[in-house]
Amino acid sequence: MSTATLRPDLALICDWIKPGSRILDLGCGDGELLAHLARTHQVTGYGLEIDPEKVASCVEQGINVIQADLDEGLKGFESQSFDYVVMTQALQALQRPDLAIEEILRVGRFGIVTFPNFGHWRVRMGLAQGHMPVTPTLNERWYDTPNIHLCSVDDFERLCEDIGWRILDRRMLNRSHREGWRIRLRPNLFGEVAMYLLQDKEPATDR
Amino acid sequence: MSGPYPADSVGLVQPFKVLIRHPLALDCGRTLPQHELMVETYGQLNAAHSNAILICHALSGDHHVAGFHEGDKKPGWWDNCVGPGKPIDTNRFFVVALNNLGGCRGSTGPNTINPETGKPWGPDFPLVTARDWVRSQALLADELGIPSWAAIIGGSLGGMQVMQWTIEFPERVRHACVIAAAPKISAQNIAFNEIARQAILSDPEFHGGHFYEQGVVPARGLKLARMLGHITYLSDEAMRAKFGRELKTAVPSYNFDVEFEVESYLRYQGQSFVDRFDANTYLIMTKALDYFDPAREYGNDLAAAFRRVSARFLVVAFSSDWRFSPQRSREIVKALVDAGRDVSYALIDSQLGHDDFLMPIPQYHRVLRGYLARVAQEVA
Numbered sequence: 011m012s013t014a015t016l017r018p019d020l021a022l023i024c025d026w027i028k029p030g031s032r033i034l035d036l037g038c039g040d041g042e043l044l045a046h047l048a049r050t051h052q053v054t055g056y057g058l059e060i061d062p063e064k065v066a067s068c069v070e071q072g073i074n075v076i077q078a079d080l081d082e083g084l085k086g087f088e089s090q091s092f093d094y095v096v097m098t099q100a101l102q103a104l105q106r107p108d109l110a111i112e113e114i115l116r117v118g119r120f121g122i123v124t125f126p127n128f129g130h131w132r133v134r135m136g137l138a139q140g141h142m143p144v145t146p147t148l149n150e151r152w153y154d155t156p157n158i159h160l161c162s163v164d165d166f167e168r169l170c171e172d173i174g175w176r177i178l179d180r181r182m183l184n185r186s187h188r189e190g191w192r193i194r195l196r197p198n199l200f201g202e203v204a205m206y207l208l209q210d211k212e213p214a215t216d217r
Numbered sequence: 218m219s220g221p222y223p224a225d226s227v228g229l230v231q232p233f234k235v236l237i238r239h240p241l242a243l244d245c246g247r248t249l250p251q252h253e254l255m256v257e258t259y260g261q262l263n264a265a266h267s268n269a270i271l272i273c274h275a276l277s278g279d280h281h282v283a284g285f286h287e288g289d290k291k292p293g294w295w296d297n298c299v300g301p302g303k304p305i306d307t308n309r310f311f312v313v314a315l316n317n318l319g320g321c322r323g324s325t326g327p328n329t330i331n332p333e334t335g336k337p338w339g340p341d342f343p344l345v346t347a348r349d350w351v352r353s354q355a356l357l358a359d360e361l362g363i364p365s366w367a368a369i370i371g372g373s374l375g376g377m378q379v380m381q382w383t384i385e386f387p388e389r390v391r392h393a394c395v396i397a398a399a400p401k402i403s404a405q406n407i408a409f410n411e412i413a414r415q416a417i418l419s420d421p422e423f424h425g426g427h428f429y430e431q432g433v434v435p436a437r438g439l440k441l442a443r444m445l446g447h448i449t450y451l452s453d454e455a456m457r458a459k460f461g462r463e464l465k466t467a468v469p470s471y472n473f474d475v476e477f478e479v480e481s482y483l484r485y486q487g488q489s490f491v492d493r494f495d496a497n498t499y500l501i502m503t504k505a506l507d508y509f510d511p512a513r514e515y516g517n518d519l520a521a522a523f524r525r526v527s528a529r530f531l532v533v534a535f536s537s538d539w540r541f542s543p544q545r546s547r548e549i550v551k552a553l554v555d556a557g558r559d560v561s562y563a564l565i566d567s568q569l570g571h572d573d574f575l576m577p578i579p580q581y582h583r584v585l586r587g588y589l590a591r592v593a594q595e596v597a
Contacts, residue, residue, distance in 0.1 A: 032557075056554060062566070062580050069531070069561050070587035076550060076562045086551045 016046050018187030019203055023096060023122055026179065026207050027051055031093035034117060036080055037100035039064050041073035048073075055092065081105045084113040096122040099203075103156040108169060115175060115210040124205040127182070129162030129198040147185045147202045163198040166206070174211030181205040222285060225300045226292065227259040227307055230284035234323060237356045241318075244346040244508075254357055255280045255316040255323030259299065260307035262362070267596040269363045270305060270589075271354065272314045273371030273378035276446070276502045277494060279322035282314040283307075297577040304586035309593040310367065318353045319345045319501040327497030328429065339497055340426025347374070347509045351381045355389065367596045368392035368589065372574035373541060374502070377509045380549070383526040384511050390528040392592050394585065397538055397574035399545035400519050400552065401510040406540065409449055410503040413442035417496045426497050439496045440487035447486050452537040452570035512552075519552035529559040531588045533581065535567040535574060561588070 016024075020043045027033070029051045035044050038057025041064075047053040056074040059065050068075035078086075080097075081104055095118030101107045102125050114121040126147045127133075136143025142152035150157065161169075163182070170177055182193045182201030192200040222228040234253050241249045257280045262269060272282050272295070283299035285292050299305040299312055316324040319342060327342040334341075358366070369390055371379045376398025383393045399406075417423055420438030424431050451459075460479040475481045515521035530553055534546035543564050553560040563584045567573040573581075 054557070054559075056560070062563070065561075065563055066580065066583045066587055069563065069584050070590070072591045074559050074561050076554075076560070077564045078562075086547055086554070088555060091555070 017042065019098065019124060019183060019205060020046065022181055022183075022187075022205060023098070023124075024051065026120075026122060027053065027094055029053070031055075032091075034058065034084075034087065034092045034095045036084075036095065036097040036114070038068065038073075038075060041068040041071055041075060043096065043098070044073050045071060080110065083109070084117045087117045089116050090119060092118045094118050094120050094122055098122075098124045099126065101125045102160045103158060105158075107159050107161075108173070111175065111208070112173075115208060119209070120178070121208040121210075122206070123208060124203060125166070126157070126160070127163050127198065127201045127204045128160040129164060130202050131199050134199075145202075163201060163204050166204065170206075170208070176209040176211065177206055178209055179207040225302050226296065227284035227300050229287065230257055230259065230281075230293075232257045232280055232286075232323065235357055235360050237353065237360065239356050239359075241349070241353055241356065243343050243349045245343050247343045249318075249325070249343070252318055252325040252353065253323075253329075254318065254325070254353065255320075256357065257281060257284075257293075257314050258361075259283055259312040260310050262311040263596070265596075266362055266364060268310050268367050268593070269358075269361075270310045270312045271358070271366050271369045271382075272299070272305070272312060273350075273354070273369065273375035273382075274314070274317065275371070275373035275375045276506065277443075277490070277499075278375065279320060280314045280316040280324075281322075282312070295575060297575075298582065298585070304582045304589060305370065306586075306589065306593065309597070310589075313357075313361065313363070315354065315357060317345075317350045319343075319498060319505075321495030321498040326495070327426070327501065328495045337429040339429060342497060342501065344501055344504050344508075346505055347378050347381045348385060348511075350378055350505070351385050354378075354382070355386055358389070365389040365391060368394060368592050370394040370396070371398070372396040373398060373571065374506055374509075377506075381509075381511055383528040383530075384522050387525050387527045391595070392531070392588075393528040394531045394533070394588065395546075395549060396533045397535055397541045397546075397571060398532075398549065399541050400512065400548050402506055403545075407507050409445060409540075410507055413445055413503055414500055416441035416445070417500060420496075423496060426500075428496070434491065435496045436491045439491050439494065439499060440484075442499055443490040443494075444483040444487040447483055449540045450571040452539065452568065454537065455569045458568070519548070520555035523552050523556035523558055526553075526556070526558055530561070531584070532560060532562045533565060533574075533584065534562075535565050535569075535571070535581075537567045537569060538571045538573060540571040 031053050033053045033055035035057040038059050041057050058078045060079050065077045095114040104110050132145040133143040182197040183203040185202045238251050281293040283293040283296045301308045316322040319326045321328050327338045331338040369379045369382050376395040379393045379395050383390050417438035420435035422433040423435035463478040511522050512519040532546050532550050534543035550562045565581045
């Protein structure tokens with residue numbers, strides 16, 4: 011697999027990751043990101059995945075995968091034991107996204123989180139018409155969607171600010187995972203996928 | 218069965234004895250000047266001697282893992298997993314299985330003759346540990362010309378030997394498959410073992426372990442020990458599904474004969490165990506389980522023990538296993554992650570309990586097959 015065929019949002023994540031890092035990929039799927047990063051960035055690490063099919067697929071590809079339920083947290087992982095903890099497109103499906111990010115920033119020196127932006131204009135259109143939106147990015151219906159905690163970019167940044175998590179970088183993409191001028195202008199309205207590079211709040215300074 | 222054998226069977230197999238002339242210093246402080254191991258192998262060792270897989274057996278297992286012995290109807294204990302085209306593929310790997318030291322299926326153990334006395338060892342046979350087994354298996358590897366194993370695989374007590382191997386001989390294990398195991402057994406597990414031992418030790422026909430000379434076997438004790446074991450190898454759910462509360466007769470007969478199906482099952486399992494197993498070996502095996510704790514000499518830090526390891530790991534657990542629960546496997550995984558070792562962990566959705574590690578569950582076999590296919594590529 012070359013960079014050309016890597017999912018564009020995953021390719022952007024690669025830009026944030028320093029070579030030789032130790033990575034934990036939460037909800038790693040078939041292990042696409044880890045396999046790519048191992049080849050191009052010499053990273054080591056593990057993927058966490060709940061789906062048995064995908065676990066088997068990772069094993070078949072020689073990717074370190076640990077079968078686990080993200081809703082059970084990262085109890086089995088030591089604090090600050092990874093350089094990056096990555097979670098792509100899974101935040102909105104968790105019981106407590108806030109606690110999940112707390113765990114991500116406890117275990118990783120940096121956290122990378124991506125999610126679908128619920129502030130996108132298509133979503134707003136759906137709601138304005140009195141319906142739960144079904145969009146190309148959020149294509150499940152309200153009763154069968156795994157997404158139980160959707161948020162807009164503004165909501166997410168408000169949470170980061172309230173808790174003190176530091177946003178080191180942000181990328182907004184449309185559904186073909188590209189950045190355009192409209193997105194740069196009004197990210198909460200035109201961005202469909204939000205990507206954040208996060209760091210925990212400043213540790214309490216010594217007196 | 219006398220052929221033709223199924224196409225995916227290793228077919229007719231012949232065990233053989235290997236004499237280890239090298240002295241073996243045991244954890245208990247005693248030394249065996251030499252010992253014999255009963256061995257079976259399947260498949261062909263390649264020219265580079267790089268495609269060998271060792272299978273470590275559990276509490277009551279032995280060297281007969283796959284294929285058929287002359288005249289037998291039933292194949293070896295893990296035949297569903299070992300053979301041509303099976304997850305442990307004998308077309309690609311040279312598979313070695315043995316009866317551990319202290320066993321009762323042909324290797325030097327309590328029911329063999331102690332050369333110093335000319336009598337069966339009986340209770341004088343040393344209490345061996347998982348580490349003693351691993352050291353004995355390393356001597357066997359020397360005899361067979363195997364400098365390092367492509368993989369070592371084991372379930373339950375077998376999985377514990379796999380871990381011990383990676384710590385004891387890091388340079389001789391490239392891949393470790395640890396199935397339905399634990400980093401050490403719990404107090405509850407030791408308690409089960411203790412009851413099993415007491416059942417044997419208190420049988421009047423045990424004669425302090427010297428029952429061979431008396432021409433008897435402590436059948437009642439061994440049977441009880443095995444009945445207890447079987448309860449712990451099955452889940453509550455599996456027992457309900459398998460036996461329910463079915464009575465063997467239409468109405469209760471108000472006595473202590475076999476009335477419920479589950480009683481009949483346990484008695485049958487207990488009895489057939491007496492016919493094939495040795496009471497002294499059972500005591501040794503349960504003690505080896507109790508003693509196993511590789512972290513002990515690393516300040517009770519399993520991650521510290523794994524830091525010296527170079528093998529890559531596959532850890533597998535079964536959802537219905539309460540004797541060696543998935544949580545215990547996660548402890549192994551955590552220690553490996555903390556030590557920065559390569560590890561994958563699969564939790565297999567299962568019904569039966571601990572016994573599931575011997576079952577051909579599709580997801581289980583898919584994961585094992587997928588893992589070993591990569592190992593085969595590596596050594597080809």
